[in-house]
Amino acid sequence: MKKAYIIIGVLAVLGLLVFFSGKRNYNKFVVEQESVDQTWSQVENQYQRRLDLIPNLVEAVKGYAKHESETFEKVTEARAGLSQAYNKASEQSMGGSVAPSSQEALDDFQASQQELQRALNIYVNAVREAYPDLKANEQFADLQAQLEGTENRIATERERYTKAVQAYNVSVKTFPANLWAGLFGFDARAQFKADPEAAHAPKVQF
Numbered sequence: 001m002k003k004a005y006i007i008i009g010v011l012a013v014l015g016l017l018v019f020f021s022g023k024r025n026y027n028k029f030v031v032e033q034e035s036v037d038q039t040w041s042q043v044e045n046q047y048q049r050r051l052d053l054i055p056n057l058v059e060a061v062k063g064y065a066k067h068e069s070e071t072f073e074k075v076t077e078a079r080a081g082l083s084q085a086y087n088k089a090s091e092q093s094m095g096g097s098v099a100p101s102s103q104e105a106l107d108d109f110q111a112s113q114q115e116l117q118r119a120l121n122i123y124v125n126a127v128r129e130a131y132p133d134l135k136a137n138e139q140f141a142d143l144q145a146q147l148e149g150t151e152n153r154i155a156t157e158r159e160r161y162t163k164a165v166q167a168y169n170v171s172v173k174t175f176p177a178n179l180w181a182g183l184f185g186f187d188a189r190a191q192f193k194a195d196p197e198a199a200h201a202p203k204v205q206f
Helices: 002-065 073-092 103-130 132-136 138-173 177-184
Strands: none
Touching: 002 073, 002 103, 002 138, 002 177, 073 103, 103 132, 132 138, 138 177
């Protein structure tokens, strides 16, 4: 009888250890997953801010150049390329506060944003050559400053997101926490891939 009580006691202790271990790991996964989603929301906010600023930039150029009797071909072509990249980036926008779990989805999102940045740089350079005095326009100078600031904020928020995802992924992949992660359905989150051309936040300068 005494041995039976001992066995029951051992099993009860083991059961409590398993319970508290599972509870602790589950709560940790939830907190870190929420951190990933929160930082992703900030990443999207900054990308959306850039999307909102670009049409204003284009309109400012149109407003400045309306007195021109001739449309510059390079500016027209660059604006068409920017418009195409802008539409694609808008379509690829996640539009939510939950970070993408699919690496493919995140890669598509990143590729569209990189293409938009390249198209914006081409447009900016074309405008700079066509209208060298545009930098003196107050509205345009303000938009240019806001875009540059947005690029810096994008870089900052992406770094925070990367760190949050790294911390979460380490938790769900390391032993023995990975056993609980698999049991509770917590999977590793997608991560941004390094872009050699984006080592530093691009500057939109005139």
